[in-house]
Amino acid sequence: MVVVGGGNAALCAAMTASQAGARVLLLEGAPKPYRGGNSRHTRNFRCMHRGPLSVLTDSYGEAEYYDDLIAVTGGRTDESLARLAIRASEDCLPWMEAHGVRFQPSLSGTLSLSRTNAFFLGGGKALVNAYYRTARRLGVEVLYEAQVTHLELEGDRVSGLAFTYRGESHRIEPTSIVVASGGFQADTDWLARAWGPAAKNFLIRGTPYNRGVVLKDLLDQGVQSVGDPTQCHAVAIDGRAPKFDGGIVTRLDCVVYAIVVNKHGERFYDEGEDVWPKRYAIWGRLVAAQPDQVGYVIIDSKSLNLFMPSVFPPIEADSIEELADKMGLPKQKLRTTVDSFNAACGDDSGFHPTELDGVATRGIDPPKTNWARRICDPPFYGYSLRTGVTFTYLGLKVDERAQTSSDAGKIENLWAAGETMAGSILGQGYLAGFGMTIGTVFGRIAGREAAAHAS
Amino acid sequence: MRAKLVEEARRQIEICNACRYCEGYCAVFPAINRQRAFAEGDVTQLANLCHNCRGCFYACQYTEPHEFALNLPRALAEVRQESWQDFAFPSLLARAFHRSGVAIALATVLGCILILWAIRLLGEQAGGGGFYVVMSHNAMVAIFLPAFLFPLFSLAVGLRRYWRAVAGGPVRLSMLLSAFGSAARLKNLAGGHGEGCNFEDEDRFSNARRWRHQMVMYGFLLCFASTCVATVMHYAFDLPAPYGPFSLPKLLGVPGGVLLSAGTLAMIELKLRADRDLAEPGVWGGEMAFMLLLFLVSTSGLALYAFGQTAALTALLTLHLGAVLAFFLLTPYSKMAHGFYRLAALVKDAQGPGG
Numbered sequence: 001m002v003v004v005g006g007g008n009a010a011l012c013a014a015m016t017a018s019q020a021g022a023r024v025l026l027l028e029g030a031p032k033p034y035r036g037g038n039s040r041h042t043r044n045f046r047c048m049h050r051g052p053l054s055v056l057t058d059s060y061g062e063a064e065y066y067d068d069l070i071a072v073t074g075g076r077t078d079e080s081l082a083r084l085a086i087r088a089s090e091d092c093l094p095w096m097e098a099h100g101v102r103f104q105p106s107l108s109g110t111l112s113l114s115r116t117n118a119f120f121l122g123g124g125k126a127l128v129n130a131y132y133r134t135a136r137r138l139g140v141e142v143l144y145e146a147q148v149t150h151l152e153l154e155g156d157r158v159s160g161l162a163f164t165y166r167g168e169s170h171r172i173e174p175t176s177i178v179v180a181s182g183g184f185q186a187d188t189d190w191l192a193r194a195w196g197p198a199a200k201n202f203l204i205r206g207t208p209y210n211r212g213v214v215l216k217d218l219l220d221q222g223v224q225s226v227g228d229p230t231q232c233h234a235v236a237i238d239g240r241a242p243k244f245d246g247g248i249v250t251r252l253d254c255v256v257y258a259i260v261v262n263k264h265g266e267r268f269y270d271e272g273e274d275v276w277p278k279r280y281a282i283w284g285r286l287v288a289a290q291p292d293q294v295g296y297v298i299i300d301s302k303s304l305n306l307f308m309p310s311v312f313p314p315i316e317a318d319s320i321e322e323l324a325d326k327m328g329l330p331k332q333k334l335r336t337t338v339d340s341f342n343a344a345c346g347d348d349s350g351f352h353p354t355e356l357d358g359v360a361t362r363g364i365d366p367p368k369t370n371w372a373r374r375i376c377d378p379p380f381y382g383y384s385l386r387t388g389v390t391f392t393y394l395g396l397k398v399d400e401r402a403q404t405s406s407d408a409g410k411i412e413n414l415w416a417a418g419e420t421m422a423g424s425i426l427g428q429g430y431l432a433g434f435g436m437t438i439g440t441v442f443g444r445i446a447g448r449e450a451a452a453h454a455s
Numbered sequence: 456m457r458a459k460l461v462e463e464a465r466r467q468i469e470i471c472n473a474c475r476y477c478e479g480y481c482a483v484f485p486a487i488n489r490q491r492a493f494a495e496g497d498v499t500q501l502a503n504l505c506h507n508c509r510g511c512f513y514a515c516q517y518t519e520p521h522e523f524a525l526n527l528p529r530a531l532a533e534v535r536q537e538s539w540q541d542f543a544f545p546s547l548l549a550r551a552f553h554r555s556g557v558a559i560a561l562a563t564v565l566g567c568i569l570i571l572w573a574i575r576l577l578g579e580q581a582g583g584g585g586f587y588v589v590m591s592h593n594a595m596v597a598i599f600l601p602a603f604l605f606p607l608f609s610l611a612v613g614l615r616r617y618w619r620a621v622a623g624g625p626v627r628l629s630m631l632l633s634a635f636g637s638a639a640r641l642k643n644l645a646g647g648h649g650e651g652c653n654f655e656d657e658d659r660f661s662n663a664r665r666w667r668h669q670m671v672m673y674g675f676l677l678c679f680a681s682t683c684v685a686t687v688m689h690y691a692f693d694l695p696a697p698y699g700p701f702s703l704p705k706l707l708g709v710p711g712g713v714l715l716s717a718g719t720l721a722m723i724e725l726k727l728r729a730d731r732d733l734a735e736p737g738v739w740g741g742e743m744a745f746m747l748l749l750f751l752v753s754t755s756g757l758a759l760y761a762f763g764q765t766a767a768l769t770a771l772l773t774l775h776l777g778a779v780l781a782f783f784l785l786t787p788y789s790k791m792a793h794g795f796y797r798l799a800a801l802v803k804d805a806q807g808p809g810g
Contacts (some may be wrong), residue, residue, distance in 0.1 A: 033518070033519070033520060034520075040516050041516055043476055102647075102648040102650075104478065104479035104647060105479075107475050107476070107478050108475060108478060108485075108488050120476075121479045121480070121647055121648060122476060122477055122479070122480060122510060122511070122513075122514030123474075123476030123477070123514055123516065124476075124516070125513075125514050125515065125516050126476075126510075126513070126514035126658075129513060129514070129658040130658075133658070133659065242522055245516075245521060247474075247516050247517070248473070248474050248476070248516075249470055249473035249474045249517075249523075251473075305491060308473065308475075309469070309472055309473050309491055310473055311469065311470050311473040311474075311523075
C-alpha cells in the first residue's frame with residue numbers, strides 16, 4: 001500500500017498498516033530536512049482523559065471536549081466523526097508513547113492547557129523524528145521529494161498512482177492508498193481564487209510543500225469534498241514573519257493589552273473580548289478584513305513584559321506621533337484614536353493580566369471590554385499584524401472508517417487522514433491541539449482499514 | 456571575537472525564547488525562559504550551562520535550510536570555548552592548547568623529556584623501593600607540587616573571572632549540592648526523559664555518551680583519590696610506596712585506571728561518529744588530543760603497575776610522569792577546564808534569576 005504525505009497522519013497510518021502486516025511505501029513530497037508537513041510546527045495533542053494520564057492533570061471528559069469544539073466551530077462539525085475523534089484520543093496517547101513520542105508538562109506560558117493538551121517533548125519535529133525512526137524499524141519504506149501527481153480513479157477504485165522522484169516519473173498500482181498530504185494553503189493562487197486577491201497578502205505559517213496537488217487531482221475527478229474553501233485555521237501573526245514556515249515564533253500575544261488599528265489608524269474590534277488563547281484564532285480573519293490585510297498593535301511600556309516575546313523586537317518610540325511615523329500610519333489620526341481610547345478608559349486598579357478583569361472602556365465603539373488601560377507611558381511599542389494561515393479546511397469527505405467516496409459511492413481502496421480531511425470535523429474555527437488529534441485518530445483508522453484491504 | 460559570537464548566540468536564543476518547545480530537554484531552556492533580554496554575561500552563562508546534548512538541534516523547526524538557521528549547540532559551544540580562552544590565566548596558553556592537538560602532543564613530549572632529565576640529574580640521589588629507585592619521592596614532590604598548585608591557582612583566577620562575568624551571587628550549600636548532584640548523574644545529558652542525548656546517530660536518543668563520560672569522570676576521580684590517599688599514607692602514617700594489591704591506593708587506583716582508559720577510548724570512538732558541525736569544529740583536534748593524553752596517563756599508570764618490576768620501569772615511569780605532568784599543567788588550558796566551568800554554571804543556575 002502507499003501512504004501519500006509524510007506528516008503525523010501519514011506516519012500514524014504507515015506504522016499502523018505496517019504493524020498489521022502490510023507492505024508500506026510512504027511518499028513524502030518535501031526533502032528530508034522539511035519532512036513532516038505542518039506536524040513539524042505543532043506542539044501538543046488535545047486528549048480526552050477520565051483521570052490523570054501521563055502529563056495530563058485532572059480529567060477532560062467527552063462532553064466538555066465536545067462542548068469546546070462546538071464553541072469554536074459554532075456547531076459546524078460532523079457530530080459522529082467529532083465524537084469518534086474525541087473518544088479515540090484517550091487511547092492514542094499511550095499508543096504515541098509506545099511509538100516513540102515523549103511528552104512533557106505544559107510549556108511555560110501555556111498553563112491554561114495543562115489539563116487538556118499533552119505537549120510533545122521537543123515539539124512536533126521531535127515527534128516526527130521519533131515516528132520516522134519507528135516507521136523505519138517497522139519496515140516502512142520512505143521516499144523523500146516524491147511528489148504524487150495523479151491518482152487514477154476508475155469507477156469505485158483507484159487503479160494506479162503517478163509520482164515523480166529524482167526527476168523521473170513513476171507509476172505504481174498499490175492495493176490500498178491513504179492520502180494524508182494536507183491542505184492547499186501554500187498554493188497562494190488557489191487561496192486567491194477562494195478569498196479574492198486579499199489572500200496574496202496572507203502569510204503561510206507552515207510548510208511551503210502543502211500545495212494541495214493531490215487534493216485538487218482528486219476533487220477534479222469527483223471525489224466528494226467537505227468544507228468551505230475560505231475556511232482555514234488562520235491567526236494574526238507578526239507582520240514581519242517570513243512568507244512561509246515562520247511557525248510558532250511569529251505569534252503575538254499582546255493584542256489583549258493593546259489597541260489594534262488598521263492602516264488608517266482606526267480601531268476595528270474589541271481587543272479585550274476574551275483571554276487570548278480563546279481569541280487568537282479569530283484575529284486572523286479580522287485582520288484579513290482590513291485594508292491591505294494588515295493591522296497595527298500599539299502598547300506602552302507598562303504592558304511590554306506581560307506577554308511571551310515574539311521573535312522580532314517591537315518598534316519603539318517616545319511619542320505616539322513618532323511611532324506613527326515609524327510604522328507608516330497617519331500621525332493625526334493615530335493621535336486622535338489613542339486620545340479618544342484613553343479618554344474612554346476609567347479606573348484600571350482592577351487590572352489583572354491573566355483573567356477577565358472587566359476593566360472596560362465606556363462610550364466608544366468598538367469598546368474594549370477587558371484590560372482597558374490608557375496607552376500613555378512612553379516608550380510606546382508597535383507591531384504589525386498579518387493573517388497567518390496554518391491550514392485550509394476544504395478537503396476530502398470521509399466516513400468513520402476514514403474512507404472516501406465519489407458520487408458513485410465508496411471508493412474501495414482510498415482513505416484520507418489529517419488536514420486533508422479535517423474539514424469534515426472543523427467547519428470553522430480552531431481548537432488548540434485538535435489538528436494532531438484528528439491526524440492521529442484518523443491516521444490510525446486509515447492505516448488499519450487500508451491494511452485490512454491490502455491483505 | 457567573542458562579541459560577534461555572543462551576538463549570534465543571542466540572536467538564536469531570542470528565537471528559542473519565542474518558541475520554547477525544547478523546554479524539557481535540559482537546564483538551558485528554563486534559564487532562557489526566565490529572561491527577556493540577554494546581556495553578554497547571560498549568554499556566557501547559558502553557553503556554559505549547555506552540555507551539548509544536541510536534543511534541541513534535532514527537534515528544531517528552524518535549522519537550515521530554514522532562513523532562521525538555528526544551530527544552538529554550535530552557537531553556544533563557540534561562545535563557551537571563547538569564554539574559557541578569555542577567562543584562562545594566562546589567556547594566551549588557552550588559545551594554543553584548546554585548538555591544537557599538536558601543541559598538546561608537544562607538551563606531552565616535553566613533559567617526558569623533563570622527567571627523563573630529572574631522573575638523570577637526580578636519579579643518583581634516589582632511595583627507597585619500587586619506582587623511588589628511579590626517582591626519589593622528594594624529587595617527585597619538587598616537580599609535581601608546583602605543577603599541581605599553579606594550575607589550581609590559574610583555574611581559581613579563571614573561575615573568579617567567570618563568576619564576575621555572569622554576575623554570580625553568594626554561594627550556599629544547597630546550590631553546591633544541586634550542582635554536584637546534577638554533574639554526578641549528568642542530568643543535563645539525560646534528555647529530560649532519561650533516554651539520553653542525540654550525539655552519535657542523528658536524532659536517535661542514547662545514553663552512550665552519558666555512560667562513557669561518567670567512566671572517564673569517575674575513573675579520573677578514583678585515580679585522584681588514590682593519589683590523595685597515598686599522600687596521606689606517606690606523610691601521616693609513614694607508609695611509603697610501593698603498596699600491595701589490596702592496599703587502599705591500589706583498590707582505588709586500579710579500577711580507576713581501567714575505567715579511565717576504557718572510558719577515554721570509548722569517548723574517542725563516540726566522538727568520531729558525531730557530527731562536528733554541532734560543536735565548535737576548531738577545537739576538535741585539541742579535544743581529541745586531550746582525551747588521548749588522559750588515556751596515556753591512565754594506561755601508562757596501569758602498565759607501570761603491571762611491568763614495574765621489569766627492565767621497562769624507567770621507560771614507563773618517564774612516560775607516565777611526563778603525561779601526568781603535561782596533563783596537570785594543561786588543565787586550565789585544555790578540555791579539562793570544562794568540568795570546572797560547568798560546575799560553576801550549574802551553581803549559578805541553582806541561584807535562579809538575578810543570582
